[in-house]
Amino acid sequence: MSSTEELTIRDLRPRDVRPLLEISEEAFSIERQMFGGNPPGLARQIRLMALLYPLQRRLPRPTAIALIGLVGGAPVGAVVVDPMKPSWYVNTMMVARDHRQRGYARALMEALQARATRSGARWLLLHVRDNNAPAHKLYESLGFHEFERRHEMLLANPGPVNSSPLPEGYVLVPRKRYDRRALAVRDASREPEAARLEPPSRHPGIVMRALGAFSPPADSDYQCIICGGGWVGLWDYVQSSATASVRLTVQLVPEHRGQGLERPLLERAIVRAGQSGADRLTISVGSTNRTLLAACDEVGFNTRFVRIGMARRLGQDG
Ligand SMILES: CC(C)(COP(=O)(O)OP(=O)(O)OC[C@H]1O[C@@H](n2cnc3c(N)ncnc32)[C@H](O)[C@@H]1OP(=O)(O)O)[C@@H](O)C(=O)NCCC(=O)NCCS
Incomplete structure (x- = not known):
């Protein structure tokens, strides 16, 4: 480490909340451009989280571990994880x-x-953007390896289109967001390597629900796709309260x-x-899901960047 301080x-x-918000404002400008940010909602969530x-x-199932790096008593960086079992998921590293290139992230x-x-x-x-060379190098040097790629796709100015019907035998039915059958479909729809590494989906605990209640979406619609009496897919439509950006799953x-x-x-x-x-629709599609990628392409979505899923086995060197 070559730190001066x-x-x-x-x-x-x-x-720490105010300085962390300032750091994240600059550190994640590309993500904000793509997904549309909600700074007041984010600030409320982080304040409540703190x-x-x-x-x-x-709690038996903690929601977050947040480690803060300080120089001279002032926050200069943070790493935040969802400590699931058996895999901890890094949500934020900044x-x-x-203060960069002094070994603080490492x-x-x-x-x-x-x-x-x-x-x-x-x-x-x-997950790391494929064009984020500093972060990618950091994780590689710490022994992380790639396990999946996801296309982050965007369709600007969604306009009127002819809406074709679902194929025969399939119906869409409204559902509760965290219905246990939906969690099972989500797990069965994962990329093969992600399915091996990521913990099974779970109902969010009380803390996550409280955080979500602090910036509820402007519009949301959760549906399941049923065929032959069984759940075979999910369709989630969520519009953030502060932007005209819709996240589709x-x-x-x-x-x-x-x-x-x-x-x-x-x-x-x-x-x-x-x-x-x-003003825009965004969707994340795994690179092995060829049929969904092709359909997104046909209806006018473009890949804005690829997110690389990376994993590091703990308890082993490199
Ligand atoms: C990525 C980020 C956290 C790195 O923080 P940092 O404190 O500058 O990183 P470090 O000084 O600890 O560097 C550790 C390693 O990262 C890599 N690295 C960091 N900055 C780099 C750069 N500009 N170019 C190339 N490699 C870089 C190197 O491998 C470095 O090891 P080395 O110094 O032995 O060569 C920082 O650039 C950042 O906050 N970026 C914006 C937010 C972000 O992209 N977060 C990651 C989201 S997945």
């Missing part, structure tokens, strides 16, 4: 621009790895891909977004 690392405290932090860490990641290993976690997982179990479902499901979202005045 010493970095100290400790857990999140409420007074207040609940000591309490939630004592260092303030003026020090934060190493502290995190030590904490995760002590807690019995077996893997650290994360289309998940189909592998046996029901390429049956003519993909295009009508996308068109249904485009029609709805057009009617509601949304």
Whole structure:
């Protein structure tokens, strides 16, 4: 490490919130451009998270571990994870621009790895933009390897389209967002390597639900796709309250891909977004899900960037 000033690392405290928001504002500008940001909603969520932090860490299923790096008592970086079992998922890794390339991110990641290993976690997982060379190099140098690629696709100005019907035998039915059958479909629809590494989907705990309630979506619609009486897919449409950006999720179990479902499901979202005045639709598609990628292409989505899923086995060197 070539730091000029010493970095100290400790857990999140409420007074860190304002400097962390300032760091994230600059660090994630590309993601904000793509997905549309919600700075007031994010600020409310982080404030609540900081207040609940000591309490939630004592729960049997904590929601977050947030390690803060400080120089001269001021926060200069952070790493935030969802400590699931057996894999911890890194949600946020950032260092303030003026403090980069001094080994601070490496020090934060190493502290995190030590904490995760002590807690019995077996893997650290994360996603990184393929054009984010500093972060990609950082993770490779720490022994992370690639396990999946996801296309982050965007369709601007969704306009009127002809909406084709679902193929015969399939129906869409409204569902509760976290219905246990939906969690099972989500798991069965994962990329093969992601399915091996990522923990099974779970109902979000009370803390996550409280955080979500602090910035509810402007519009949302959760549907399941049913065939022969069974759940075979999910269609989630969520418009953030602060922007005109809609996040679409289309998940189909592998046996029901390429049956003519993909295009009508996308068109249904485009029609709805057009009617509601949304300025863009975004979707994340795994690189092995060829039929959904092709359908997105046909209806006018473009890949804005690829997110690389990376994993590091804990308790082993490199
Ligand atoms: C990625 C980021 C966290 C790195 O923070 P940092 O404190 O500058 O990183 P470090 O000084 O600890 O560097 C550790 C390693 O990362 C890599 N790295 C960091 N910055 C780099 C750069 N500009 N170019 C190439 N490699 C770089 C190197 O491998 C480096 O090891 P080395 O110094 O031994 O060569 C920082 O650039 C950042 O906050 N970026 C914006 C937010 C972001 O993209 N977060 C990651 C989301 S997945």
